[in-house]
Each structure stands twice: as C-alpha cells, then as structure tokens.
Amino acid sequence: MTAQSAAPALALDGIVAGYGGGDVLRGVTFDVPEGSITCVVGPNGAGKSTLMRVISGLLRPRAGTVTLFGEKLSGRSPRAILKMGVVQVPQNHSLFKDMTVRENIDLGGYTLSDRALVTKRMDAVFDMFPQVKDWERMKAGELSGGQQRLVEFARALMLEPRLILLDEPSMGLSPMVLRSVFDAARAMNDNGATMLLVEQNARAGLKLSHHGVVMENGIVRLSGTGREVLEHPEIGELYLGGAVKSSS
Amino acid sequence: MTALLRTEGIKKSFGGVHALNGAAIEVEEGTVAGLIGPNGSGKTTLFNVITGYERPDEGQVYFDDRVLTNAAPDKVFAAGIGRTFQLTRIFARLTVLENMLVAAQTKDRPRNLLAWFGRDAWTHQRRHAMELLQFVGIERHADVLAGSLSYGQRKLLELAYVLVADPRVILLDEPAGGVNPTLVNHIADRIRELNSRGKTFLVVEHNMEFVMGLCSTITVLESGAVAASGPPQLIRTDKRVLDAYLGADLEEDPR
Numbered sequence: 001m002t003a004q005s006a007a008p009a010l011a012l013d014g015i016v017a018g019y020g021g022g023d024v025l026r027g028v029t030f031d032v033p034e035g036s037i038t039c040v041v042g043p044n045g046a047g048k049s050t051l052m053r054v055i056s057g058l059l060r061p062r063a064g065t066v067t068l069f070g071e072k073l074s075g076r077s078p079r080a081i082l083k084m085g086v087v088q089v090p091q092n093h094s095l096f097k098d099m100t101v102r103e104n105i106d107l108g109g110y111t112l113s114d115r116a117l118v119t120k121r122m123d124a125v126f127d128m129f130p131q132v133k134d135w136e137r138m139k140a141g142e143l144s145g146g147q148q149r150l151v152e153f154a155r156a157l158m159l160e161p162r163l164i165l166l167d168e169p170s171m172g173l174s175p176m177v178l179r180s181v182f183d184a185a186r187a188m189n190d191n192g193a194t195m196l197l198v199e200q201n202a203r204a205g206l207k208l209s210h211h212g213v214v215m216e217n218g219i220v221r222l223s224g225t226g227r228e229v230l231e232h233p234e235i236g237e238l239y240l241g242g243a244v245k246s247s248s
Numbered sequence: 249m250t251a252l253l254r255t256e257g258i259k260k261s262f263g264g265v266h267a268l269n270g271a272a273i274e275v276e277e278g279t280v281a282g283l284i285g286p287n288g289s290g291k292t293t294l295f296n297v298i299t300g301y302e303r304p305d306e307g308q309v310y311f312d313d314r315v316l317t318n319a320a321p322d323k324v325f326a327a328g329i330g331r332t333f334q335l336t337r338i339f340a341r342l343t344v345l346e347n348m349l350v351a352a353q354t355k356d357r358p359r360n361l362l363a364w365f366g367r368d369a370w371t372h373q374r375r376h377a378m379e380l381l382q383f384v385g386i387e388r389h390a391d392v393l394a395g396s397l398s399y400g401q402r403k404l405l406e407l408a409y410v411l412v413a414d415p416r417v418i419l420l421d422e423p424a425g426g427v428n429p430t431l432v433n434h435i436a437d438r439i440r441e442l443n444s445r446g447k448t449f450l451v452v453e454h455n456m457e458f459v460m461g462l463c464s465t466i467t468v469l470e471s472g473a474v475a476a477s478g479p480p481q482l483i484r485t486d487k488r489v490l491d492a493y494l495g496a497d498l499e500e501d502p503r
Contacts, residue, residue, distance in 0.1 A: 022428055043493070044287065044454040045425075172288075175496045200287060201495030230494075239493045240484045241456040 007070030009034040009163050009194040010055070014064035015074075017054050023062065024050040026218035032163070032211070034069075037185070037195045039209035039226060041202035043239050046215040048198045049091070052167050055196070056088045057081040068163060083111065085162035089152045091171055097141030101132065101151050104140050108158030118158070125154045128191060129184065146177030150184050157188065164188065166197045170204065182208050206230040214238055250313060252277035252448055253329070253417050258297055258307035260290075260472075267293040268304070269472035273450075275417065280439060280449040282463030282480075284456075286493050290472040291452045292334060295419055299331050300324040311417070330415030332406040334422045334452075340395030344386060344405055347394050348377035351412035380408040384438055400431040407438065417448045424455040436462050460484060468492060 008031035015028040024047045032038040040048055053059040055066055057078035066074040068084055076084070087108075095104045105125065109118040126133035132154045135143060140151060149169060156164055166185065170178050178201070186208060189195055199205030205226075206212045212229030214222040216238045222229050229235065251274035260268040268290045275281040283291050296302040298309050300321040309316045311327055319327070339347050352373040381387040384404040389397060394405060403423055410418055423439070424432045436458060439449060453459040459466065460480040467477040470492035476483060483489055 043456070170495075178496075203494040203497050205495075207497075235494070236485070236490045239456070240490060241460050 006034065007067065008032060009036075009069060010073075010196060011067045011070075012051075012055075012064070013067070015051070015054055015061045015066065016063040017050055017059055017061040019059075024218055025054065025061070027064070028215070028218070028220055029064075030213050030220055030223055032194060032196050034194055035189075035192065036211055037189050037197060037209040038211040038213065039197045039199055039205040040213045040215060041199055041205055041229075042215035042221075045217070047218045048215060049167065051215070052088065052165055052198055055081075055165060056086065082159070085159065086165065087156045087159055087161040087163075088165040088167065089149075089156050089169065091167040093145065093148050093152070095140035095148055095151055095155075098139060100137055101140055101143070102136040104151055105132070105136075105155045105158060108155035111159065121158050121160065125157050128157070128187065129154050144177070146173050146181055149173070149181045153181075153184055153188060157193070162194065164193050164195045166195060166199075168198055168200055170199060170201045178204060202235075203230060251275055251310075252312060253298070253450065254310045255294065255298065256308045256310070258294065258309070259305045260293055260297060260302060261305060266472050268297065268307075270307070270474075271469060271472055272474055273467045273477075275448060275450050276465075277416075277448050278443070278446055279465065280443050280451060280463050282459045282466040283450060283452045283469065284454070284459055284466060284483075285469035285475070286495070289469040289492070291469055292421060293472075294469070295331065295421055295450075295452060298324070299329060299419065325413065325415070328416035329419065330410035330413055330417070331419035332403070332410055332421055332423065334425065338394045338402055338405055338409070340393065342394055343391050344381065344394050344397065345374070345377055345390040347405060347409060348381065348412060349373055351409045352377060377408075377412065380411050381405075383411070383441075384408045385434065400427040400435075403427060403431075403435065404438075407435070411442075417450065418442075420449060420451045420453075422453055423451065424453055424458045432458055456484075 010032035013029050015025050016023055018024040028051060042048055054061050057076055061074050065072055068086060073081055073084060105122060109121055112118050129150055132150055140148060169181055173181060182204060197205055197209060206229055207226060209226040212224060212226040213220055214229055214235060221238055222232055222234060253275040255271060255273050258268045258271045271290060271294050285291055293302060297304045300319050303318055311329060316324060316327060378387060381390055384407050386401050386404050397405060423435050439462060443449060451463060463480060466480055466483045468475045468483060468489050475492045476486050476489050
C-alpha cells in the first residue's frame, strides 16, 4: 500500500439527524484532526447540540457516518462510544454536588477495573491541575461554576480519552472565569488531548482553536483555521442575516 | 409620537447575576418591534418584568403613559398587554376549543350568574373562539386535546388564546422557535395581518430571517442593556451587534 495520511481523530461524513418529523442536521461533514482543538460555532438553532448528541451516541443519525480514527462510531450505544475513548463534558454542570471532588474524579474512571491504574491516572490528573488537588476534600457543590468546570475536565481525563467533547464550556461563566477554563482546555490540548468544542462565545472559542467550523441551519457554512473563520466577512451574514460593515 | 409601551433603566439581578442592567426599550403603537440578543442577554427577563412576572430592582415600565411597574400579571393583562411563552403554556388535557373558552372566562367576568350560564354568552364565546381558531388556521383541531397538537400548532393556539382578550400589545416569546419553515411563514403572515388591523407587537426571536422580515424596529440587548436599536437594515450591518453575538474577546489586545 502506498503511504496514506492517518485517519483523522474524528470524521463526520454527511450526517443527517433530527427529532420527530424534521431534520436538524442536513448533511454535516468535517474532520477533527488528531491533536487539534476544533471549534463549532453558529447561531441558535444551527444544530450544534444535536451534533454533540450524535457523536456521543445519544441520537442515531438518519444518514451518514461518524468514525473515530477510521473506526465506525455511529450506530453504537453511548456506553460503547465511551469505551472507544470519546468522553463528553456536558453543557450543564454534571458533578455530584454532595460528593467530594476526589470522589467525583474517581467516578470518571468507573469503567476501569484496575484500582492501581485509577490511582495512577488520578495522580497524573492532579499533576496537570494542581488547583483541583487543593479542592479534593471539598464537596463539589461548594465550588464556583468555573471551579466545577475544571473538576469536570479532570474527571474527563481519567479515561485518557482519544477525543474530548466540550459542550458550551462557557455557559454561565463570567469572562474572567472563562479565561481560566479556556486556559485549562488549552493545557489539556498541549498535553495531547484532541478536542471538539461547541461554543456560544464564538470569538473566544475560535481563538482557542486550531480549526473553526460555522454551522447554520443544519449545515457547515464556513470552515478554516479559527482565525480565518472569525475574520471571514460572511460570518456576519450567518449570524445576523446581513453583511456586517466595520463601524470603526 | 410617544411610545405605547416603554421601559426605562430596568435593572434586575438574580443572586449576583445582573440579568438586566438599565434596559430601555420603546414600542410605538401600531408597529411590530423586535427584541434580539445572544442567549442570556436578558430578553425573557425583560418580558417577565413588563408582564409582572418579575419585579425589577430599579426602573419603570410605562404603558399608554401610565406607570405599570410592579403590577401583578393579571393587572398587566387587564391593562391590555398579552403575552405568549417560549415554551407554550396550554392546558394539554383540555380540547383546543376548551382552552379558548378558558381564556374567554378570564376575560368576561360575569356580571351575574345568569350571564355566566346564559346561553347567549356561551354561544357568543364559542363563536368568537372558533373565529380566532379559524384565523390562526387550526379550527379543524377544535375538538382534539391540546396536548396532541404539534409544537407549531400549539404556538398558533397560544396566539389565538392571547387574542381572545383583544390586548393592545402582544408580546411574543420566540414564536418561530422549534417550528418548521412553512409554519414559520404562516405565523409571520398572521402577525402581519393582525398588525395591519392595528395590533402592536413586541417579538423576541432568534430566527433572524423572521425577525428582520417582520419588524420595523429592532432593539438588541447585550448583558442586560441595549447594545443597538434601529431598523433591520441598520441592525444587520451593525458591528456592535455582531460583536454582541460573537461574544466577549478574552484576550483584549490593546492597540
């Protein structure tokens, strides 16, 4: 065989999906290269959350395939997809508030039977996020929204995922806190994590990311590097239905 | 011309979060005004303040040049402001027509028991209800349970429901949200028709095509304050508006 570039971490090919009678996604195709942060943005109703549900297996696509490093992922159960190495940090806070931070992170490795491995992974996670280690005995519910996000990131790392899905990590966070959360996301990426991010704060999300995808009404309308997408003249049209003039 | 509905310097916090931070809007009589802004910018909270579901910490609501601030929802409704909700609120286990008759009861308070049970009043209410159902286009579903309607049909029922009381201003919270394109056009058409008969509207909506096509003026909220206001053609090309939608820049590069 001739040399071939390795399969992307995640490949979406012609995804059609929806609820009831309508299709929310109408043929979505893009790749997430290994080691990258790829960010999906778009106005409300573009289909961003539906896309996340398809990748994590909560919604079966009506057409098209999702592959992870060349292996078919679509059609499998959420549990099987998790086992393949896709971990999602959901939009709403998902920690068990009455459990300690350590217990929450421990749960991130619940599919691992080897306790020694769990302890080893936890140490590695604490090395990466030393501040999380400081909170380990606190109840998760006592942490601020931004702190809880970091614990959720730490928990996601327990399985050494091959792909991390971040669904609206900025939700409900102030710009200052958001910065620390995005710094943490960047640190995970520097450490090798491949990430697909869906983000409402398009500007912050695209600046964080290597690749940007703008969805609108169920299809990909723009893609390129994060900066190319952000500076693309058409982005105003996609968000506001009009070409945006610079007022400065 | 003074505005039929207007708010001044509305502030409202939930815990430490400033949902509204000085929001001021004006809705001229006989217009369809739009209220847009990114998620969490305070649109629904402003609706709730206007309609008495939330008390503002500061600021005033004026309707027809009278102060309406802090009036209870039923008083606001009686004053002539009707509203629909983002997630429809109907009685799922009553029929469509029964839902309409419930609306009629809250409107026509009985002068005496005879009037309440009177045959004339009853037939009048039924006829009026059927006319409104016909107007929105769901009269053939009059006898089915409201809970069995599609989401779009529920939105139409809510519109008909609000029309029973014949309010002067109707606040619509995402009338096109989650509705298929054909029905979106139908809803826009019904709003235009009502407007041509003199009804005033304030519409919160994320569907830009819908809002830009329907409204004569649009106010853009960002972080609970007005970022811009004007006709659609100016709003859709306003850099401040796009900035509001694309979100805060985390790496302010001072130039």
